[in-house]
Amino acid sequence: MRGQDDMQRSGIGMTSQRTRERLIQRLYEEGLSNARVLEVIRRTPRHLFVDEALAHRAYEDTALPIGHNQTISQPYMVGRMTELLLSAGPLDKVLEIGTGSGYQTAVLAQLVERVFSVERIQVLQDRAKERLAELKLRNVVFRWGDGWEGWNALGPYNGIIVTAAAAQVPQALLDQLAPGGRLVIPVGSGDVQQLLLIIREADGFSRHVLDAVRFVPLLNGPLA
Numbered sequence: 001m002r003g004q005d006d007m008q009r010s011g012i013g014m015t016s017q018r019t020r021e022r023l024i025q026r027l028y029e030e031g032l033s034n035a036r037v038l039e040v041i042r043r044t045p046r047h048l049f050v051d052e053a054l055a056h057r058a059y060e061d062t063a064l065p066i067g068h069n070q071t072i073s074q075p076y077m078v079g080r081m082t083e084l085l086l087s088a089g090p091l092d093k094v095l096e097i098g099t100g101s102g103y104q105t106a107v108l109a110q111l112v113e114r115v116f117s118v119e120r121i122q123v124l125q126d127r128a129k130e131r132l133a134e135l136k137l138r139n140v141v142f143r144w145g146d147g148w149e150g151w152n153a154l155g156p157y158n159g160i161i162v163t164a165a166a167a168q169v170p171q172a173l174l175d176q177l178a179p180g181g182r183l184v185i186p187v188g189s190g191d192v193q194q195l196l197l198i199i200r201e202a203d204g205f206s207r208h209v210l211d212a213v214r215f216v217p218l219l220n221g222p223l224a
């Protein structure tokens with residue numbers, strides 16, 4: 001007989017391996033194609049990134065509330081943005097704006113050398129830190145601050161990912177992109193925004209307008 005703890009750890013029930021496999025199958029059918037990204041999503045326990053009361057929905061392909069008016073991103077969007085970041089090859093340093101639950105952070109940490117993650121709500125970031133420590137993901141450093149400013153002291157970055165919608169592309173993030181570096185960011189001030197991929201080329205920036213997306217807004221300034 002398994003004890004309650006064992007069951008929780010192996011995620012029997014709503015978070016069972018079968019439920020998780022179904023999510024991966026669905027992401028594949030929706031067009032995600034990077035096998036490494038799908039494998040990392042498969043093995044990352046998303047139910048640990050939401051409140052226990054929502055754990056049974058953790059492997060649905062949907063955003064879920066994480067408190068403070070914020071949401072954990074939809075798995076498809078996490079996969080899509082990660083694929084866009086990685087599609088030109090492996091990345092060394094990646095800056096993430098909007099740690100939130102830390103789920104996207106955890107996915108990235110398994111695919112790139114180092115992740116630098118900025119969040120304006122300290123309690124969310126503290127919880128994210130604990131989760132990553134629990135999962136023994138040690139190649140991440142966190143900063144409580146304003147994502148509009150990026151994290152200049154530790155840049156430039158080969159990849160930058162923003163998980164909240166900006167009214168316009170923050171200049172600081174463009175400045176902190178290394179040559180060849182890629183920025184994936186939802187841009188727009190309405191309910192629906194455009195996902196952009198911006199690449200720092202030898203002679204300036206190229207800008208690719210991709211999917212219509214729905215993110216919470218990138219707000220101003222840090223908050224306790």
Ligand code: SAH
Nearest residue numbers: 072073098100101104119120147163218219
């Ligand atoms: N990737 C996260 C998404 C969280 S939602 C996850 O999957 O859990 C977006 C996050 O961006 C929120 O946590 C919000 O607090 C944060 N955010 C909003 N504006 C910000 C800003 N200016 N600087 C840093 N973080 C910001």
